[in-house]
Amino acid sequence: MKKLINRPASVVREMLEGIARQAPHVAILGDENVLVRRPEPDAANRPVAIISGGGSGHEPAHGGYVGNGMLSAAVCGEVFTSPSTDAVLAAIRATAGPRGAVLIVKNYTGDRLNFGLAAELARAEGIPVEVVIVADDVALRKQADRSQRRGIAGTVLVHKITGAAAARGLALDEVAGIARRAAATLGTMGVALDGCTLPGADHSGFTLADDEIELGLGIHGEKGVERTAPLSADALADVLIANIVDDMALRPGERVALLVNGLGATPQMELGIVLRAAFDNLSRRDIGVARAWSGTLLSALDMPGCSISLLRVDDATLGLLDAPTDARAWPGGGAVNGDIRIDVPAAPLDARPAVERASGSGWARRIAPALNAVADALVAHEPTLTDLDSQAGDGDLGVSMTCAAHAIRDVPEAALDTPDGALAALGAALRRAIAGSSGPFYATALMRASRHLAGIEQPAAKDWAAAFAHAVQAIGELGGAKAGDRTMLDALLPAVSAFEDALNAGRAPGDAWEAAVAAAQQGAQETAKMTPRAGRASYLGARAVGIPDGGAVAVACWLAALTPHVRGG
Missing domain, CATH: 3.40.50.10440 (Dihydroxyacetone kinase; domain 1)
Known part of the structure; x- marks a missing residue:
């Protein structure tokens, strides 16, 4: 031993x-x-x-x-x-x-x-x-x-x-x-x-x-x-x-x-x-x-x-x-806390997402099915994401994305009736539900996108594309990663670029989104060739090469799940 x-x-x-x-x-x-x-x-x-x-x-x-x-x-x-x-x-x-x-x-x-x-x-x-x-x-x-x-x-x-x-x-x-x-x-x-096992023994x-x-x-x-x-x-x-x-x-x-x-x-x-x-x-x-x-x-x-x-x-x-002692190993203290919980301070009213505005635009009927599709896809891919993250990270990505799925499903429909309100409510839900780095990244991205769409009752495809770009930029700013560092950005950045280019070329939103998904999928697979330079996988260095980044694969997964809803929206 x-x-x-x-x-x-x-x-x-x-x-x-x-x-x-x-x-x-x-x-x-x-x-x-x-x-x-x-x-x-x-x-x-x-x-x-x-x-x-x-x-x-x-x-x-x-x-x-x-x-x-x-x-x-x-x-x-x-x-x-x-x-x-x-x-x-x-x-x-x-x-x-x-x-x-x-x-x-x-x-x-x-x-x-x-x-x-x-x-x-x-x-x-x-x-x-x-x-x-x-x-x-x-x-x-x-x-x-x-x-x-x-x-x-x-x-x-x-x-x-x-x-x-x-x-x-x-x-x-x-x-x-x-x-x-x-x-x-x-x-x-x-x-x-x-x-x-005793010192010198070969078994317990x-x-x-x-x-x-x-x-x-x-x-x-x-x-x-x-x-x-x-x-x-x-x-x-x-x-x-x-x-x-x-x-x-x-x-x-x-x-x-x-x-x-x-x-x-x-x-x-x-x-x-x-x-x-x-x-x-x-x-x-x-x-x-x-x-x-x-x-x-x-x-x-x-x-x-x-x-x-x-x-x-x-x-x-x-x-x-x-009584006091200077014996090093005595833990001291011992006092018992009879009341171990205090109330969570309420958020200021003006800091809460505006989730109950009723514009009558029917956005909730369009957004809710799309979010459910994302949740279903994340749950279905949990084993794959867990396996990828176990090989190059701490193995918790699959569980985190499943927690995200449950949080997505629990967002009340009343919170989805405006695009900016829906994104803000979704960001708040993911912030609370996902442990580790994924929660802050997704929450920050959604909050940034929500602010960009604030006040736009009927966003056009290019408005959504701009909001998407702002969201991805927020992730890069928060984590300090960039293209080629083998992170979720290596799927998100190609997707944003492909979506904007396709729209600028006059393609229909559904076709443009399919181009974005294809770019994300290719970008996720390309991460297998990259030496990680950010995130926990960077501790492994070259040992992570050959394994796609789990965060990038998760991005490609949920982007693909949105395809029929973008095409039908």
């Missing part, structure tokens, strides 16, 4: 050096794979030290949480492997003063043994130490009691609460008590969409088929408790939350902090969707979300998937979650 590493044996040390370079308040402890906070006060004045850690591969945990208000030290083992007793003991010696240290340990056998033994050795040296075990994985509740469950992403919330308590100068037993209460009122459950620890997901997984690439078919974000959030709520016996009226944690390969887009689903789900249960975060806070290398954590909170707990 491709990884950005040097040697598998050196990944942890080199990663820690990279972390330390970004954080002036953090240093590596000698030859140990331990990150410590600096500068530390004199030993006699130090608050209770908060130390955590475990196997590496969970970044930004644990090193990203070293800082005032969170961890005093992070002890980092090899990938998915507990750190040694000696490394933990070195961290205790380096950070603990007379007030001692709290060790926050995720409930895995290796971590419990090594952190536990280090605590005993430190006590023997006269350093008071308390150990707090986090076992927040509710997925195992049917197989094991709480003492046997795994510690997973909710541990980060315990880090924050405990670190804030220590920063207040509280005594060791008080800090440890706060940490244990937080761990006891915490539940987490995760889902994997596939496995993860497990793989899932396209029609499978794994519920209740751990954070070391181990399998979950149930394999099932994929679920929507809403349905998945409901499954995870139902298990957590049941295990924690959460009741209506209670408050929680919500954490949606990415496992390493899940984009923030998807985590945001899951947070939305989780918030709405909890709201329907009348459980108040007092704080909420989404992001990758404790990962499993490159695993796609996420977990949801709920922490029962009161005002005191919220104060600890809100």
Whole structure:
């Protein structure tokens, strides 16, 4: 598997050096794979030290949480492997003063043994130490009691609460008590969409088929408790939350902090969707979300998937979650926006298209069928346009033109009763409907053409030709492209020229339009020979040669669809 590493044996040390370079308040402890906070006060004045850690591969945990208000030290083992007793003991010696240290340990056998033994050795040296075990994985509740469950992403919330308590100068037993209460009122459950791959390995620890997901997984690439078919974000959030709520016996009226944690390969887009689903789900249960975060806070290398954590909170707990910290990986914030929508400002009356003028000219009866023909053609050509754009762009042109088709069909007939009003209404509809560059180009063109026809009750063919020319000029001005740059202009410019030349030569409007369509079709095909110099295809350079430009092909498509209506108009 491709990884950005040097040697598998050196990944942890080199990663820690990279972390330390970004954080002036953090240093590596000698030859140990331990990150410590600096500068530390004199030993006699130090608050209770908060130390955590475990196997590496969970970044930004644990090193990203070293800082005032969170961890005093992070002890980092090899990938998915507990750190040694000696490394933990070195961290205790380096950070603990007379007030001692709290060790926050995720409930895995290796971590419990090594952190536990280090605590005993430190006590023997006269350093008071308390150990707090986090076992927040509710997925195992049917197989094991709480003492046997795994510690997973909710541990980060315990880090924050405990670190804030220590920063207040509280005594060791008080800090440890706060940490244990937080761990006891915490539940987490995760889902994997596939496995993860260790540095140096040539395949992941497990793989899932396209029609499978794994519920209740751990954070070391181990399998979950149930394999099932994929679920929507809403349905998945409901499954995870139902298990957590049941295990924690959460009741209506209670408050929680919500954490949606990415496992390493899940984009923030998807985590945001899951947070939305989780918030709405909890709201329907009348459980108040007092704080909420989404992001990758404790990962499993490159695993796609996420977990949801709920922490029962009161005002005191919220104060600890809100307390300041300079730990780089803590996302901060957490405040919940109770009202996420505001009204769209209304357009000034004089800026709205004049769409309800009734001239009695019957333009709507002529324009509506023409627009429907354009819409039908765009929908029919969606696969072709998608394929062309996928080869030389981002692949969204077919969808964009289908959205345009729906918007065209939805333009009310009352908006079509004057030529300039019809073009203005059509431009407004496309501006709202089409994402990416096509929307602004078409909207600008139609607005420019509308202004040219303003006040002309019965435009002649040459008026339409002039409006067409103004529209195409507007596209060139907006995008900065010109003939030969391999864009939609390479179909539009020949079409405008052919239409105007044919009319000037005395040909009938229908014949002139057929000449325009033929010129557009030829121009679109000629783009296959051009090296793109504008638009997203320009990033491909010569690699795009041989593929017609999708935007130019779309132009030829809708121009052709208008032919019978121009001839019959």
